[in-house]
Amino acid sequence: MTVPARGLELAAMLSRLHHRTLHHLSASECETMSVADLLGLADAEDQARWEGLLLSYTDPLGAPWLRASVAAGYDGIGPENVVSFAGAQEGLYAVLHALLQPGDHAVVVVPGYQSVETLALGLADVSGVALDAADGWSLDIDAVAAAVRPNTRMLCVSFPNNPTGALLPPEQFSALVTLCRRHGLWLLSDEVYRLTEHDPARRLPAAADAYERGVSVGVLSKAYGLPGLRVGWVACRDTALIGRVARFRQYLSVCGAGPSEVLANVALKAGEAITRRNRGIAAANLSALSGFFARHPALFDWQLPEAGVVGYVRYAGADGVEHFVARMAEAAGILLLPASVFRSEVAALPADRFRIGFGRTCFPAGLAALEAAIR
Template identity: 50%
Template sequence: MRRLPEFALESYFARWEFTARHHLCPSDMQSMTLGELLALATPDQREAWDQLWLGYTETRGAPALRAAIAGTYDGPQGGLTADDVLVTVGAEEGIFLALQALLGPDDHAVVLTPTYQSLESVTASLCAVTGVLLEPAPDAAGGWALDPDRLAASLRPNTRAILLNLPHNPTGYLPTRAVFDAVVDIARSRGIWILSDEVYRGLERRPEDRLPAIAEAYERGLSIGVLSKAYGLPGLRLGWLACRDRDLLRRIERLKDYTTICSPAPSEALGVIALGARDRILARNQALIAANLPLLEAFFARHADRFEWQAPAAGCIAYPRYRGAEGVEAFTADVVERSGVLLLPASVYRSTLGPVPADRFRIGFGRTKTPSALAALEAHLAAA
């Protein structure tokens, strides 16, 4: 494994996330207090919390938590069970361990670009990688498109894995079911694994557009989930891998012995409560997005000379284009330094696999403070 590069997005957040007055690019939904989460517990869940033993937990994850996670899947091959789930500390550990288990120096992998950096960087540290660019598509729902033929053309005889990120970070892209099925068919025809980062699943604008999890749809599919994004509970640091290949999960479990060994017992107990209240939490978060998106639509309509915008198909982030002559890097730097409004410039999504859009920025709209942050951005533009 080669040395990993600096994580550009996390470095940028380390500088600004906790000092900027207005966070207008969060990747997660509005969180809640411990008291609010405990109020969602059943009597049995509350008793389990009150009597929690603060010892080590199972490396694979508490059985009750794995069963709750499995219950969120219901694919055409039948639902998953607790034995098809491995709990991780956040989604990042899941990405890191799964790629370690799947890939070696003689392999090749394909990844969508732009993407969350670890999907590209960790893969590139292990094997050869080809990027397949998501194309801007103003006439398509969500404003972006994936060409399955281009993905198929990128494969090599030694391609072992295709890395997806759907719903997509940072664009909010969600393919049609036909495109999704075409990608699965391409992988199945060659016995290629699909690792799919699905942390925004559950935040589709239209429920009928929700895609199956890859672990449901494909026998060589490995789904990554987390409580951080769609559920708005990043402080729990709980993620998971779901897969029907239990031998692969066992290999990943043994790799976990070298990282976190096990998840925190309090987080696991709280995770059971959150998943038990899944429908209520996701409904709350969908309502918050529905309230914030019209504000963004109106804002970008007022400033169509400066921005190009199309609402994403899913998730709580989008990737609008900046039209200003000074460029998006100068614009985002000026906004945060003078007005305290944090946006993520395109440079944090740069890729070593080929050109990606350099005139975009990430905006987030899953928080209750989105209206005040947007008002601060409007004031900045008025004063410029």
């Protein structure tokens, strides 16, 4: 298989600028923690697992106790309905390959994680439906319905959304499930920002709970702030699909990393405390960010995100967003991600945006540097 060039812009830009970046103001994850701090949250069982851990090959689907901890985060999912992966990226890759083949069609809501669109395009025909920037990043359910064809096999969505921070109203999520059920579509739901809702009452049901053909992709990278663990998963009530996904998994890595699995189990069990801490950090940063935008109304325009730790801001300066982002990186070592990184081949998206990330404790220093630089 040839490696698709599209969808890798973000990775390319991050590796190019990484060593020159003083302020990563576009980070997509919550504040992280040290191994020592995480282990401090371990119960006796996981403490013993950690101390006695053998560095042998592990269960290719993920340790049964890890899959049980993942399953505990859903209402109708057992460990047998979960496959663990090295991050969400691998899970998305395996699901798309398990479900799509030439002659199929997929509907992809954009913007979202770029590789979903790119991988789907490499496997099948794809129609894109863009969130409406002019209407608070809302989703037109009728446009999704109109994109469905007789050979449509799946709908791909991601809420809470990266980069916009948008969240679907619950009745719209139900409408998507009804639409998928009517047409027998799989619903691939990239839910890596679940648990970051600014108002937890606005949390949507997981697709795997809401729909028998719902496929939830989760990870510890974002809400938990633990991307270095590389632990993600796919959950689905359909055991035949889980079997197919598990077979694709064999071509990625033979099994997960044992130390990461134990640490992931600790994090999942302490999830309430970790995600509450992270929502608190994000809320304080978001309030500082709102103040910043209120001070610069002529330059920036944005929609307050409902969830997540990123926002997709309109830049109104005459030099254009790509130039602005390049100038901030070169002159002040500030990393923002411009619209070109998030562009889509299947739907038109605004070209005047950049992503800002407000999940980390270093955010206030970065924001102060940005304010100094634009002055």
